[in-house]
Amino acid sequence: MESLVETSSLTKHYGPIKAVDGLSLQMNPGEVYGFLGPNGSGKSTTILMLLGMTEPTSGTVSVAGHDPTRDPTSVKRQVGYLPEAVGFYPDLTGKRNLMYTAELNGINKREAEQKVEEVLQMVQLSEAGHRPAGQYSRGMRQRLGLADVLLKEPKLVILDDPTLGLDPAGIQWLLNLIENMAKQKGIAVFLSSHQLHEVQRICDRVGIMSRGKMVLEGTVSELTASQDGGFEVYLEVQKSNKQLIDALSNMESVTSVTTNGNKLTISSSVDLRNQVSEIAFEQKAGLVELRASNRSLEEIYLRYFQEPAGGDS
Amino acid sequence: MTAIFWKEMADHLGRRRFLLTFSLILFGFLWGMFILFREVQGSAVNTGEFLFLSLFTNSSGVLPPVLFYLGFFGPLIGIALGFDAINSERTQGTLAKLLSQPIHRDAVFNGKFLAGLATLGIVLAAIVLSIVGMGMFVMGYAPHGEEIIRILGFSLVTVVYLAFWLAMAMTCSIFFRNAVTSALVSLGIWLMATFLIALLIAPALAEVAVPEVKDVAQQVSRESWQLWISRISPSQLFNEAAQILLNPDARFTGVLSAQRASQLMSVQATPISAGQSLQLVWPHIIVVFSMVAAFIGVSYTKFLREEIRS
Numbered sequence: 001m002e003s004l005v006e007t008s009s010l011t012k013h014y015g016p017i018k019a020v021d022g023l024s025l026q027m028n029p030g031e032v033y034g035f036l037g038p039n040g041s042g043k044s045t046t047i048l049m050l051l052g053m054t055e056p057t058s059g060t061v062s063v064a065g066h067d068p069t070r071d072p073t074s075v076k077r078q079v080g081y082l083p084e085a086v087g088f089y090p091d092l093t094g095k096r097n098l099m100y101t102a103e104l105n106g107i108n109k110r111e112a113e114q115k116v117e118e119v120l121q122m123v124q125l126s127e128a129g130h131r132p133a134g135q136y137s138r139g140m141r142q143r144l145g146l147a148d149v150l151l152k153e154p155k156l157v158i159l160d161d162p163t164l165g166l167d168p169a170g171i172q173w174l175l176n177l178i179e180n181m182a183k184q185k186g187i188a189v190f191l192s193s194h195q196l197h198e199v200q201r202i203c204d205r206v207g208i209m210s211r212g213k214m215v216l217e218g219t220v221s222e223l224t225a226s227q228d229g230g231f232e233v234y235l236e237v238q239k240s241n242k243q244l245i246d247a248l249s250n251m252e253s254v255t256s257v258t259t260n261g262n263k264l265t266i267s268s269s270v271d272l273r274n275q276v277s278e279i280a281f282e283q284k285a286g287l288v289e290l291r292a293s294n295r296s297l298e299e300i301y302l303r304y305f306q307e308p309a310g311g312d313s
Numbered sequence: 314m315t316a317i318f319w320k321e322m323a324d325h326l327g328r329r330r331f332l333l334t335f336s337l338i339l340f341g342f343l344w345g346m347f348i349l350f351r352e353v354q355g356s357a358v359n360t361g362e363f364l365f366l367s368l369f370t371n372s373s374g375v376l377p378p379v380l381f382y383l384g385f386f387g388p389l390i391g392i393a394l395g396f397d398a399i400n401s402e403r404t405q406g407t408l409a410k411l412l413s414q415p416i417h418r419d420a421v422f423n424g425k426f427l428a429g430l431a432t433l434g435i436v437l438a439a440i441v442l443s444i445v446g447m448g449m450f451v452m453g454y455a456p457h458g459e460e461i462i463r464i465l466g467f468s469l470v471t472v473v474y475l476a477f478w479l480a481m482a483m484t485c486s487i488f489f490r491n492a493v494t495s496a497l498v499s500l501g502i503w504l505m506a507t508f509l510i511a512l513l514i515a516p517a518l519a520e521v522a523v524p525e526v527k528d529v530a531q532q533v534s535r536e537s538w539q540l541w542i543s544r545i546s547p548s549q550l551f552n553e554a555a556q557i558l559l560n561p562d563a564r565f566t567g568v569l570s571a572q573r574a575s576q577l578m579s580v581q582a583t584p585i586s587a588g589q590s591l592q593l594v595w596p597h598i599i600v601v602f603s604m605v606a607a608f609i610g611v612s613y614t615k616f617l618r619e620e621i622r623s
Contacts, residue, residue: 081413087406103316
């Protein structure tokens with residue numbers, strides 16, 4: 001199957017600063033790709049290059065079989081883009097805003113009316129569609145933006161930090177919508193975000209950017225496995241004692257047990273939740289909480305998502 | 314591009330700027346009516362041939378002619394239609410979305426410019442036609458061919474002149490991200506072109522160029538310096554061109570030298586034809602036109618290369 005997006009050694013300099021540095025990326029049709037990284041890691045710049053909105057310093061890009069630098073219109077015909085902090089004409093109704101996008105995409109009026117209704121329903125804005133977009137909340141604007149992107153029936157949608165500034169419920173709702181859209185319509189999604197935890201659940205694959213470079217790529221489970229941390233079980237009991245700690249430490253494949261009062265963290269190479277619960281029960285420690293802490297994901301987060309403190313470069 | 318054009322037209326003529334365009338038309342019409350009833354109607358018998366032209370050139374007491382109204386307020390509406398053309402899209406966050414649609418980037422600028430120009434055309438046509446129309450109604454006869462050509466020529470000059478202000482304001486809207494800055498800069502240029510150059514800068518520079526005036530030759534020299542310097546302002550060019558077109562007795566642009574005056578005295582004071590007048594102002598039109606082209610060119614180079622971040 002031909003790749004939907006393919007870049008090779010894509011580089012963009014802004015003066016002395018390398019915003020994107022030798023990025024090679026590949027994305028298949030129908031795939032949900034999480035493009036993750038802290039702010040300023042080159043995500044937005046990459047997106048601009050994918051759309052032909054800025055020229056790469058060097059390297060090649062191909063999107064849906066076209067070179068966005070040379071032929072941006074062909075790319076834009078097949079790719080929907082939801083910019084970070086999307087805006088609408090505040091005086092026009094949500095519906096009229098979408099009609100304008102439809103017109104710009106050369107969809108004839110009758111067809112457009114029908115499609116606008118359809119996408120508005122999809123993002124649950126059928127009612128609000130008649131109100132001026134200026135009155136919309138941030139979440140509604142984001143949903144209208146998604147509707148706007150879907151109008152042209154794209155092969156690929158590029159979402160630049162769509163969850164930014166939404167409340168937790170709004171984020172879940174939006175992510176579910178994106179997931180459904182990808183599954184039902186077979187639209188590939190290129191989802192940029194700096195919230196690894198939030199978006200990882202809907203992504204088939206993720207790529208992690210740091211300072212313009214792709215530092216990790218793969219499915220979420222591949223990524224966590226590739227980290228050498230193994231598993232970690234977090235245990236909280238009513239009453240911790242030496243016997244309990246010894247019993248835990250003596251289990252097979254346990255590498256370390258750290259304690260903090262009644263809170264214990266057990267590191268191991270395999271998942272030991274079951275055994276840990278049994279030991280806690282045997283020792284009558286009074287189980288309060290037991291969960292696997294996905295340390296690998298945590299580590300990834302700490303390693304790549306903390307913005308460098310001070311001026312180190 | 315047509316989609317952008319119609320959307321912008323709807324913005325200009327619809328809710329957003331309706332009050333502005335409509336009140337400009339209304340005031341222009343009332344202004345013309347005042348002149349019509351106070352000045353032109355009474356003098357219908359003795360002014361004779363070019364009554365409809367005098368609707369635009371006659372003043373009434375403190376009220377300057379309609380020509381002045383168009384030259385003065387026209388630029389303001391040109392600026393009003395253009396000063397936030399691009400930067401408002403930027404601040405609303407609609408620019409990135411707009412440019413991610415399958416359209417060429419120049420279509421955004423072209424669509425907006427043409428919509429602005431069409432709006433200016435509609436406003437101008439409404440003012441000119443309503444004044445001429447009322448003139449016909451009150452005076453009871455129609456303008457003759459010569460007058461129609463002159464009024465059309467004058468309208469053309471005015472449209473090109475207003476296009477200058479639109480292009481200038483739109484250029485500001487590309488360079489200044491803040492709409493207020495853009496408006497202030499536009500108004501500054503307007504102030505410069507309409508007042509400062511003609512009243513302050515040109516006379517001052519002419520005095521530097523010709524420091525002493527002892528005889529007529531030096532006086533003429535200084536005057537022509539002043540004229541040529543003030544011609545860098547499109548307002549000056551517009552005023553000259555409009556005067557020539559609407560006044561069949563005006564037969565030259567520039568400073569009257571003694572030699573030329575005597576030449577002119579020897580010919581009979583008959584009005585010149587509309588074609589001849591147009592020929593006289595052709596350079597003016599071309600110059601203003603190229604100023605428009607220059608602004609559009611600058612906008613293109615900036616806007617088409619610019620990276621749009623949301």
